[in-house]
Amino acid sequence: MNRRNFIKSSLLVAMTSTLPRVILAATPSAGFDYELIVAPADVNIVSGGSTPALCFNGGYPAPVIRAKQHQPVRIRVINKLNEPTTIHWHGMRIPIAMDGVPFLSQPPIMPGETFDYEFTPPDAGSFWYHPHMNSVEQLGKGLVGALIVDEAEKPDFDEDLVLCMKNWHIKDDGSFTALTTPQNAFRMGTPGRVMTINGQIHPTYEVPASGAIRVRFLNVDNTLLYQVNSTDPQAQILAIDGNPIAQPIALTEHAVGPGMRLDLGVIAPSKVGETVTFKHKGKPMVTIKAVASQFKDRSLPKLPLNPIPAPDLDNAETIKFAFEWNANITPIEKDGEVSYNFWTMNRRSWEGMSKGHIPDPLATLERGKTYIFELSNLTQYHHPIHIHGHTFTVLSSNKKAITPFHTDTVLLGQNETVLAALVADNPGRWMYHCHIIEHLKTGFMSFVEVT
Missing domain, CATH: 2.60.40.420 (Cupredoxins -  blue copper proteins)
Known part of the structure; x- marks a missing residue:
């Protein structure tokens, strides 16, 4: 074990309770990497009461599926809703039979049925998954999740934060408000009331002081365009919608519409207890806080470009x-x-x-x-x-x-x-x-x- 990996493992126990809230995938069936069970479940978003959501594997946020570039991944989906569903792997250049659009690429997954997805990601980056049936309700009530494809040669970040941005259409008691109205659908869409990161309101995550941090923002919201900015003037844009950019640029403010993603790189504060906050239109969304480490003089790793075919x-x-x-x-x-x-x-x-x-x-x-x-x-x-x-x-x-x-x-x-x-x-x-x-x-x- 080299020195950096030793430091990482030493920090792991101390930081476990402050990492993003993640639901583990169900124990997969033989021959599968992941198993997703689609079913109703109560979740806790606000303190006033539970929310009757639709979930993957019994909670929100959904399991973070991690695949590897150029290596096959197999995912079994079991539908326990009382209506059909499918899963679309947003941003993935994969065969049409795996794209998850009902009738156009596959039959709907009927209640009680199972569908097996298998594909080999050609591109690394931040992607996500969601149904393509009854989309306003199924996505709006929680059926959204992150799909992270690690690079064939993974860059050496000290922390990798996967942050799903979603505004929930719920009241203070946790019950749902209208997910859509004709008046709003005709305009910009119906906004939610409660802004969350991974199902939490303005969470704080601890990261190693002076560490190189990859921050992945995924807009899994039905409606809202987020204007992402940071209190750290040195924050860098590394990738847009899953695709690294050739030359990172400084983050001032970046618009992330529904379905879009943004990968940022930051060097964590060197002083223990100092923070960096990411905001939407001046409103704090998420904060990272430096904890003790022995890192120093770190720089941000460079992301390899994806093999996107060059247009003629x-x-x-x-x-x-x-x-x-x-x-x-x-x-x-x-x-x-x-x-x-x-x-x-x-x-x-x-x-x-x-x-x-x-x-x-x-x-x-x-x-x-x-x-x-x-x-x-x-x-x-x-x-x-x-x-x-x-x-x-x-x-x-x-x-x-x-x-x-x-x-x-x-x-x-x-x-x-x-x-x-x-x-x-x-x-x-x-x-x-x-x-x-x-x-x-x-x-x-x-x-x-x-x-």
Whole structure:
């Protein structure tokens, strides 16, 4: 055991009680790395009473699934809800059969049924998982979890904090408020009342003084865009949406929309008891506190870049996508229910799908070809545009200077147009939508097909 590992092991016992609250995965079935049991469970978020949530393995936060780059991972999902579900592995470039979209890539997991997922992550970084059925309720009530893919050669950080950001739609007694209303779905979405990190309100985690700390923020919220900043002016942005950036940059304030992730690097304070706090719009979210260690003169490890295919921009085809409000009169269904469709992609609201009924794709892409998506937000609200199975290379914006970077979720501001390239190298029918869940459920969803 080298000196640094000895120091780490010596600190482990002292720091165990202050690490992020984590639920262990159930004992997996033979041949599986993880087993996720999807079922209702009461959780404690506020002091006034328990919350009747939907959970993985009986609690919140969900188990942190850790896989390794280029190595297969097998996950068994058991549905103990009274409704169907699936699991989507957000940000992962994996085969279509493992993508977790009902009817488009797999049959729904019916109550009492089991589904086995197996894939080999090509990319390392911070990802997450969630259902793609009854999304407002299933995600809103707690079915969200972190998926961390460790690098093939893991960087030598002294602590790795996985922090899921979620606003809960609950009252002071723990009971749920409305997860959505038509008035809010038509605008920015319905905000929650209680801001949490890993299910706790402004927690403090102890880290080794002067240690190199990796801080992973994952926005698993249905609605809220977080503006992340820090009391440490030396905090560095290391990765955006699971993808390391070539040259880390100083964190001033970074927008993290629903579905998006942000990896930061900080050197912990050298003085025991000193703290660094991360905030959203001036409101503290989480604090790290230095405890005794023997580290000194540490620097932040460099993250290796992911093997994202380079787009052939000289031979790329440009496809225009316009995102707008649906100005039509809201239709009434035969049963008298109102069908709320507020959002359109190229003047088309998502029609829904079922077994034997898959709508036409929004675009058909030729396998192996480079495309430039011209993403135009023609509304006054921001939209995090997420594509499954692929990674965008963001090229430019009409609103701000862009240093090209890789992402699976492009955040569009008011009246912003962004050019984002991708290599259509993963065959299948890939969901393509706004990740504000109420927008997704009211028309802002479609799919592209790679032939």
